[in-house]
Amino acid sequence: MFWLRTELWTAEVVYTGFGTPMLRGAIAVQGPTVVGQGSLEELRARFPQAEVVPKGKALFPPPVNAHTHLDLSLHPLYRGPFSGFIPHVVAHREKRGLEAAKQGLEELLRSGAGAFADVVFKDEVMEFLLRESPLPGVAFYEVFAPDPEDAEEVFQQVQAKVKAWRRLEGRVRVGLSPHAPYSVSAPLLRRLAQYARAEGLPLMIHAGESQEEAAFLQKGEGFLTQIHGRFSRTPFEPPGLTPIRYLQALGALGPNTLLVHGVQVDEEEVRMLADSGTKVILCPRSNAYLQVGEAPIHLYARHGVELALGTDSRASSPDLDVKNEALFLWEKVDPRVLIRALTRGGYRALSLPTPRLTRGSPASLVHSL
Ligand SMILES: [Zn+2]
Structure with a gap:
């Protein structure tokens, strides 16, 4: 079985497109795909082998x-x-x-x-x-x-x-x-x-x-x-x-x-x-x-x-x-x-749906600041 390496992308503010923008939030990414989102602590517990990658001020869907x-x-x-x-x-x-x-x-x-x-x-x-x-x-x-x-x-x-x-x-x-x-x-x-x-x-x-x-x-x-x-x-x-x-x-x-x-x-x-x-x-x-x-x-x-x-x-x-x-x-x-x-x-x-960063979303949808 081949496992893609998991990374936990984090930033000052992480927003998945729904709920409230998170301080100390993170997005778990495996290769080209988002596999989870939540607080950094929660994701660390779920993906203990994952590398934490700071991405700057913010992560969010396309602006x-x-x-x-x-x-x-x-x-x-x-x-x-x-x-x-x-x-x-x-x-x-x-x-x-x-x-x-x-x-x-x-x-x-x-x-x-x-x-x-x-x-x-x-x-x-x-x-x-x-x-x-x-x-x-x-x-x-x-x-x-x-x-x-x-x-x-x-x-x-x-x-x-x-x-x-x-x-x-x-x-x-x-x-x-x-x-x-x-x-x-x-x-x-x-x-x-x-x-x-x-x-x-x-x-x-x-x-x-x-x-x-x-x-x-x-x-x-x-x-x-x-x-x-x-x-x-x-x-x-x-x-x-x-x-x-x-x-x-x-x-x-x-x-x-x-x-x-x-x-x-x-x-x-x-x-x-x-x-x-x-x-x-x-x-x-x-x-x-x-x-x-x-x-x-x-x-x-x-x-x-x-x-x-x-x-x-x-x-x-x-x-x-x-x-x-x-x-x-x-x-x-x-x-x-x-x-x-x-x-x-x-x-x-603009009455358009907000793209969501959640399990299954393409990682290319994650934008940073
Ligand atoms: Zn104007």
């Missing part, structure tokens, strides 16, 4: 990059105040498109991601992802239309496109992304949220990112008034609400909503997100590059908000490896929260 803009992968990296970011994206707009999305998807695959959520700006990129992505995920069609006069027409166009794209759904599904509360008019945002709910489409919205966004919505002040003025003939009437309260008032929070950033939030807003079942996608490195502050992860964890992690685009993040988002926060946040967000939180946000 999820829950927020990308693959079509910005050829943009130069921006670092500076938030107010300069949109002009930066616009200044390099000729680099945005299919070629960038293809390169971004390659990078995502090389990073070992198990699933992804991408915000898509151009039709050709949507079709490419739906037809050709080997990675499962959701491609969220981005809507940017601040003028309330355009709401009906834009809604009709979006609805027709989504209908056609849904026939191509397979590994990748279609979602909707009203860009942000400052760049989509109130009637359109309300309509898109209703439509998404009725059709079971996931909704991704950038919100609570910068202080400028809050100032714009509460008082109609700041540089976003200029951006708004460039794209809207109708003057902006501020709702006088913070971003999360405003989205709540528009009916845009809920279990199918993925709120990206969530940096500028108070505890009552965190509770609103928790109560509505809204998921929050954190992009900590992008937040640092755009100098908008840090999301209150302890508040989200305390109120039980489902968290996921995303890199955001190459325009505000040095790479598309979502594991680096967890590393970036490693010393500041309970690593078990980070590893759950990196994996199960992401799969749940």
Whole structure:
């Protein structure tokens, strides 16, 4: 009889994709196959001959990059105040498109991601992802239309496109992304949220990112008034609400909503997100590059908000490896929260099952940090 050598892989945090991430946990591996999981002590008792192999900070199933803009992968990296970011994206707009999305998807695959959520700006990129992505995920069609006069027409166009794209759904599904509360008019945002709910489409919205966004919505002040003025003939009437309260008032929070950033939030807003079942996608490195502050992860964890992690685009993040988002926060946040967000939180946000590391799983599913 030939016995494969057993190794006990261990790390600061071990997460099997179910239950709670373990401190002092381990995964027993024989050749190409996982043969057990549990606490290191338990596995040592079960496999007394096995060699203990430390694998660093964490072991976990394939991570999820829950927020990308693959079509910005050829943009130069921006670092500076938030107010300069949109002009930066616009200044390099000729680099945005299919070629960038293809390169971004390659990078995502090389990073070992198990699933992804991408915000898509151009039709050709949507079709490419739906037809050709080997990675499962959701491609969220981005809507940017601040003028309330355009709401009906834009809604009709979006609805027709989504209908056609849904026939191509397979590994990748279609979602909707009203860009942000400052760049989509109130009637359109309300309509898109209703439509998404009725059709079971996931909704991704950038919100609570910068202080400028809050100032714009509460008082109609700041540089976003200029951006708004460039794209809207109708003057902006501020709702006088913070971003999360405003989205709540528009009916845009809920279990199918993925709120990206969530940096500028108070505890009552965190509770609103928790109560509505809204998921929050954190992009900590992008937040640092755009100098908008840090999301209150302890508040989200305390109120039980489902968290996921995303890199955001190459325009505000040095790479598309979502594991680096967890590393970036490693010393500041309970690593078990980070590893759950990196994996199960992401799969749940995308309504995908979380791969499990258990007896019989391929060892190639075990990722490390
Ligand atoms: Zn983004």
